[in-house]
Amino acid sequence: MPETQHLHITNATVLDVAEGSASGGQSILVEDGVITWVGPTADVPTDRPTGETIDAGGRFVMPGLIDGHVHVTAATADLGAMAEWSPTYVAAHTARNMKAMLHRGFTTVRDVAGADFGVAMAVEEGLFEGPRVVFGGKALSQSGGHGDMRAMGSSTLDPHQCCPSIGIVCDGVDAVRKAARDQLRTGAHHIKIMLSGGVASPTDRVDSTQFSESEILAVVEEAEASNRYVCGHAYTARAVNRGLRLGVRSIEHGNLIDDESVGLFVEKGAYLVPTLITYERLKADGEAAGLPAASREKVDTVLHAGLEALDRANKGGVKIVFGTDLLGAMQIHQSQEFRIRAQVQTAQEVLRSATLTAAELIGLEGKLGVVAPGAFADLLIVNRNPLDDVTVLADPDATISAVIKGGQLVGT
Numbered sequence: 001m002p003e004t005q006h007l008h009i010t011n012a013t014v015l016d017v018a019e020g021s022a023s024g025g026q027s028i029l030v031e032d033g034v035i036t037w038v039g040p041t042a043d044v045p046t047d048r049p050t051g052e053t054i055d056a057g058g059r060f061v062m063p064g065l066i067d068g069h070v071h072v073t074a075a076t077a078d079l080g081a082m083a084e085w086s087p088t089y090v091a092a093h094t095a096r097n098m099k100a101m102l103h104r105g106f107t108t109v110r111d112v113a114g115a116d117f118g119v120a121m122a123v124e125e126g127l128f129e130g131p132r133v134v135f136g137g138k139a140l141s142q143s144g145g146h147g148d149m150r151a152m153g154s155s156t157l158d159p160h161q162c163c164p165s166i167g168i169v170c171d172g173v174d175a176v177r178k179a180a181r182d183q184l185r186t187g188a189h190h191i192k193i194m195l196s197g198g199v200a201s202p203t204d205r206v207d208s209t210q211f212s213e214s215e216i217l218a219v220v221e222e223a224e225a226s227n228r229y230v231c232g233h234a235y236t237a238r239a240v241n242r243g244l245r246l247g248v249r250s251i252e253h254g255n256l257i258d259d260e261s262v263g264l265f266v267e268k269g270a271y272l273v274p275t276l277i278t279y280e281r282l283k284a285d286g287e288a289a290g291l292p293a294a295s296r297e298k299v300d301t302v303l304h305a306g307l308e309a310l311d312r313a314n315k316g317g318v319k320i321v322f323g324t325d326l327l328g329a330m331q332i333h334q335s336q337e338f339r340i341r342a343q344v345q346t347a348q349e350v351l352r353s354a355t356l357t358a359a360e361l362i363g364l365e366g367k368l369g370v371v372a373p374g375a376f377a378d379l380l381i382v383n384r385n386p387l388d389d390v391t392v393l394a395d396p397d398a399t400i401s402a403v404i405k406g407g408q409l410v411g412t
Contacts, residue, residue: 005032006051007377007407010041013385014371015062017355020348020387022060030377033406037373054409059401060385062351063369064107064131064378065393066358067334069252069273069323071166072097072133073114077282077327078290083165094119097331098130104335104396107378107405108132108368110190110323110358112231112252113139113166117187131405132378134362136231137183139167139192140176140219145210146194146233167194176215180222189362191223195232195248196239206302209239213246220247231273235302237261244268250361252323255279255302257309262316271361272318274310275325277337279303282330289328311344320345321361322354339394347390377407 007030014026027044029037037045075093076082082090094115101109108131111119115135122128139146146167170179180191193216197208216230223230229249234240237258240251244264250271254261257272265272282291282299313320322341324334341350355369362368367376381402384392392399403410 004049005407006030006049007404008044008051008053009061009379009381009404010044010053010055011058012056012061012381013058014038015060015385015387016371017063017348017351017369017387022385022387024058026061028061028371028377028379030407033377033408035371035373035375035377038371054381054402054404056381060382061371062380062382062386063355063371063375064380064403064405065105065354066108066110066322066362066368067101067106067131067324067354068110068250068321068358068361069112069275069325070101070109070334071114071325071327072101072109072111072119072130074166074327074331076290077286077330079166079327081290091119091122095122095128095130098123098128098133100331101334102129102131102403102405102410105380105393105400105403106131106334107380107403108134108358108362108364110134110136110362112136112190112192112233120187129410134189135187136190136192137186137188138165139194139233140179140183140211141167141169141194142210142215143169143171145169146196146198173214173218176211177218177222180219184222184226184228188228190229190231190250191219192231192233192252193219193248195234195243195251196236198233198235198253207236207238209236209242213242216243216246216248240264244270250321253302253306253325254313255306255309257312259312259316262313262318265313265318266316270319271321271357272313273321273323273361274306274313274341275323275337276306276310276340277333278325278327278330279306280336280340281326281333285330289330291327307340307344310341314345314349319357319360320349320353321358322350335394335396337394339391342389342391347387350390351386377404379404 009028120133231250232243232248359369
């Protein structure tokens, strides 16, 4: 049998995000990647092996961060072109993307189109260095929808599961139902559907609605049958509200929601996953990152409304999850989402979205997002208290002293 691994973090100031508090002089004991004890250093049980010791030096120890909306395989903003790349080449980019995310303090990510069971397995088995990957496989799109990357003059599609495209094009209840089952067959934790148009797709309008109600209901039914859930890409209130009424559990983006949307989120217990940094970077870097001209023209439609939507949802009591949605070379700006959200949310609210609420959405509450016995030992040691100023996390190189994932110190 493999030897039990122990870790002792001593002299730590432990953050409790739920309470918004920090407790100094604490120790954390870890066994085989799971926290077994948290308490005053003076009270560390003497009958337990401590193994390797890390002296936090009074610095702050907080839960590892969770990004609830990423595309780890998105090596370029030109997703249509990437669909024709070698899967091996895309995998190499994916490994680099995930390693960088982990070193920025994101110990878990929810991939909402692109990553498959192979990516998750590569991380789990240590073949890739990166965060835990909660994957959904390929997103479901109608013809001409947000996941259909064909140009207007193109008729061909490659539906092969190893083709590095982010979506599957399916039309009609039977085809949509089969597509959902196919993704669930691979172990997908959620099914993503395109409820409206988007920026990165070449032929649809941002203000369109996509899929019929019967098609959406079929996906929701299949997900619920597998004890999974549906997340929906949507911008306008019309698309968001339609999805929420039909049982979609999380809305991605939601830049153009209204007061009715807020009421539906609360009534249904659904989650909103804003991704504000991506619009800022698409505007600044989209062309250089490979975003086609047709997509760049659509950025302004959603760029300026996102912060107002976040403020509206936050004041209305919506459950909000941290997300970034960056593509290609723009992924280096992942941590800047903290800076943007701090304009309308308190530090504790932003931290909750990247820890507790995100863990709840992916069904790992108590396992992620907390520094407590029974949780995975996914931890950050940081120089400054983000509960005082969450924007310190926007500069991870200066703020994060150490990243620990599964009880293992991440190498520099």
